[in-house]
Amino acid sequence: MKEIKVGLIRVVTTTNEKVLNAHASLLTSRFKNLDIETKCIPNQPEGIHDAETEKIAVPKIINLAKDFESKGADVVFISCAADPGVEECRRLLNIPVIGAGSACAIMAQSLGNKVGVLGITEEAPEVMVKILKEKFVCSIKPEGVNTTLDLFKEEGRANALKAAGMLKEKGCDTIALACTGMSTINVHEDIRENIKIRVIDPVLAAGVIMSYLQF
C-alpha cells in the first residue's frame, strides 16, 4: 500500500506531546498508510474560536504549510473545522491542502440528507454551511462549551451529547462535528451509540479523503 506523507497542522498551541499528536494518533489508528508529522501554531493556547483568533492564526498556518511542502509532504491537513488558511494555502502550495471543516461537510452531505452541525461557536463554520447548502438544517453549541479546552471537561462531553440529541429531535439524520477538539475526545462514538444517529467526525473525514491519494 502506497504511503502518504501528511503534514498535520494543529491550530492550538501545546507542548503536551499527547495532545499535540492526538489527531495524528486517531488517523494512524484507522488509516495504515498515513505517515504523519504534526506541528502546532505558536502562541495560541486557546486555539481558534472566533474571527479574531482565526485572523491571527492564518499567517502562522501558511508558514507551517509551506514548511511541510518544502520538506516533501504529499498533502497538508489543517485540522480545524473553520478551515483557517485552507484557501490561502491552496493558492500558494502545489500539493493538496485538506481542511477539517470542508472534509466533514463534504462527507456529511454525501452520506446524509438533513445535516445538523455541532460545534463550539454560535454560528456553524461558514465553509461547512456553504458546502452543505440546502442539506444544512441548523447548528448548535453545547452549553458551557466556548473553546476546544472546555470539551476536555466531563461537563463539556455530557453537554455535547445533549446537544446532539437536540439535533436529532429537530429532524437531522446526520450530525457533522464542527470542532476537531471533538475528535480529540472521540465524542463521535458516544453520540452514535447513545443518540443513534450518523455522526461525521472532521478528522476521520479528512483521513478518508486523504486516503484517496494511495491510488
Add this chain to the structure above:
Amino acid sequence: MKEIKVGLIRVVTTTNEKVLNAHASLLTSRFKNLDIETKCIPNQPEGIHDAETEKIAVPKIINLAKDFESKGADVVFISCAADPGVEECRRLLNIPVIGAGSACAIMAQSLGNKVGVLGITEEAPEVMVKILKEKFVCSIKPEGVNTTLDLFKEEGRANALKAAGMLKEKGCDTIALACTGMSTINVHEDIRENIKIRVIDPVLAAGVIMSYLQF
C-alpha cells in the same frame, strides 16, 4: 473492521458476469470491508450516454435502489458519472445514496485546484460542474468515444490518454474521470503514469466515501 453492505447499480445492461461485476471487483480489491451485490438496469445495453437514455433509466434505478434497501443494504451506489436517479433515490430511501459523478467531483475539488473533466459526452455531467464550481477548467471527450462500449476498444483507450494530455496542456492539475466505463478499463493508472497528473477515478472515489461508513 465493520462490514458495509453495498447495493451497486450498473446503468448498462449486461449478462456478462465479468462486465457486470467489474466495479464491485475494482472496489473489493481496494476496500476490504465492502460487501457488494451488483444489479444492472434492464434493456439498456448501451447504458446512459445522453439525456434520453438517462431519462428512461431513472425509474429502473429507483426500483433497484428500493429493492437493495428492503434487503438490508447499508448504502446504495449508483455507478454512473451522471448521477442518474441519485437525487430521486435520496428523497425515497433512508440509507445513504452515493453517485459516481458527485463522488468523483467531490474528491477532485478536495485534492485539486484546476480540474479537467474527461468523459464520453460533449458536456461534462451537470452534477460534476456544479460541485467543482470555479475549480472546473473544461471538459473533453476522447475522439471516437461516444458510449461506454467504445472505451473497450484499443483506440478508445489510446484516445482517452491523448485527451488527458490535452487537459494537462490546458493547465489542469487534476483530471476527474466522468464515465465509470473508464473505471472498468482502469484507465486512471495509465493516465497517471503516462501523463503524470493526478486522476480521480469515479468508482474509487465512491469507494473512499463509502468507506467512511465503517466508523
